Amino acid sequence: MGTEAWPNIFKAVLFVSGLAILGGCSGGGADFTPTAAATSGAAVARVDTAPAMGNPVVANPARADYRLQPEDMLDIYVYPVTDFNRSVQIDGAGNIALPLIGTVPAAGRSVRQVEAEIARRLKAKYLQNPEVAVLVKDAVGMRVTVEGAVKKPGVVAVRGDMTLLRALAQTEGFTETADQGGVLVFRNTPQGRTVARFDANAIRAGTAADPPIYGGDTIVVDESGTKTAWKQFREIVPAIGLFKAFI
Numbered sequence: 001m002g003t004e005a006w007p008n009i010f011k012a013v014l015f016v017s018g019l020a021i022l023g024g025c026s027g028g029g030a031d032f033t034p035t036a037a038a039t040s041g042a043a044v045a046r047v048d049t050a051p052a053m054g055n056p057v058v059a060n061p062a063r064a065d066y067r068l069q070p071e072d073m074l075d076i077y078v079y080p081v082t083d084f085n086r087s088v089q090i091d092g093a094g095n096i097a098l099p100l101i102g103t104v105p106a107a108g109r110s111v112r113q114v115e116a117e118i119a120r121r122l123k124a125k126y127l128q129n130p131e132v133a134v135l136v137k138d139a140v141g142m143r144v145t146v147e148g149a150v151k152k153p154g155v156v157a158v159r160g161d162m163t164l165l166r167a168l169a170q171t172e173g174f175t176e177t178a179d180q181g182g183v184l185v186f187r188n189t190p191q192g193r194t195v196a197r198f199d200a201n202a203i204r205a206g207t208a209a210d211p212p213i214y215g216g217d218t219i220v221v222d223e224s225g226t227k228t229a230w231k232q233f234r235e236i237v238p239a240i241g242l243f244k245a246f247i
Contacts, residue, residue, distance in 0.1 A: 066141060068106045068114065070094055073138040078122065079131040087137060100126055111136060141215035146171050148221035149178035163210040165203055167219060174200075179224040185211070186218040 068074075070090050076098070078084040088096045094107025096114075101121040106114050115132045122130040136142075142158045150171040157170075164185065174180055180200040187194050202208035213219070 065110065066136070066139070067108055067110060068136070069140045070107050071140055072106075072136060074106070074114075075135040075137045076118070077133040077135075078118070078127075081127065081130070139215065143215055144213055145218045146221070147218065149175045149223045150221050151175055158213070158215045162213040164198055164213055164219070165200065165210050167213045168200065168221075174221060175223075177223045179222045182222045182224075184220040184222065185213070186220065187214070188216055 068090060070092050072090045073087060074090070074096065075087050076085065084099065086098075088098065090096055090106045094105060095103045096106045097103055098118065101118065104114065104117055104121070109117075111134045115134045118134070119130050119132040122132070143155050144158055144162065144167050145155055146167060147153050150168065151173055152171045154171070156167055158167075164183065168174070168183075181202075183198045183200050185196050185198065187196075196211070198211060199208055203210045
């Protein structure tokens with residue numbers, strides 16, 4: 001390799017270094033870095049590195065103590081009047097609309113309380129001993145939002161015991177620029193909104209626990225500044241140009 005090639009090598013190295021510095025400053029996403037998440041608003045209580053984040057506000061819809069919320073979908077069954085069976089959604093005011101008995105308050109109540117209210121109204125005017133069953137078909141408590149450097153960001157369903165890695169698997173995994181050591185989980189708790197930072201690599205290696213994820217959580221996968229810089233460099237400098245710079 002001739003000495004005349006060294007200026008090109010030097011320029012390439014400076015270019016990559018500059019991208020890495022810029023990527024480290026801006027590629028990480030200021031809104032979701034642990035420091036910014038902890039200081040951007042008083043609603044965020046803390047940044048943890050341990051799995052414990054406190055009890056979520058939204059309970060598991062399969063539990064008897066789950067409180068219904070607007071946008072929850074319910075399946076309603078009434079015996080012996082099967083024509084009454086239907087799927088309804090709780091509206092923004094927290095009510096469901098049913099034939100014969102009109103508007104029934106649902107948000108903030110348990111499934112058993114809604115069943116009792118529907119049965120009471122039917123018994124008062126229409127049926128002698130109605131048997132009412134209300135099932136949660138789809139609930140806010142069954143949804144987790146995944147954002148950032150994943151292949152398919154969006155809302156994923158919570159079924160059974162959900163963990164961080166299982167939730168991420170539903171998005172088809174990380175992108176090539178993801179910071180897998182800096183996965184943030186935001187959660188609403190009675191003490192306020194909290195955020196914790198987890199290392200997906202450590203979880204996969206078995207050196208850290210796979211934390212439970214609950215409905216209402218938001219998972220944010222930040223981008224690695226260095227990985228982003230290298231990706232930008234590969235896109236800007238074609239392979240043939242990079243090869244010529246080093247010969």
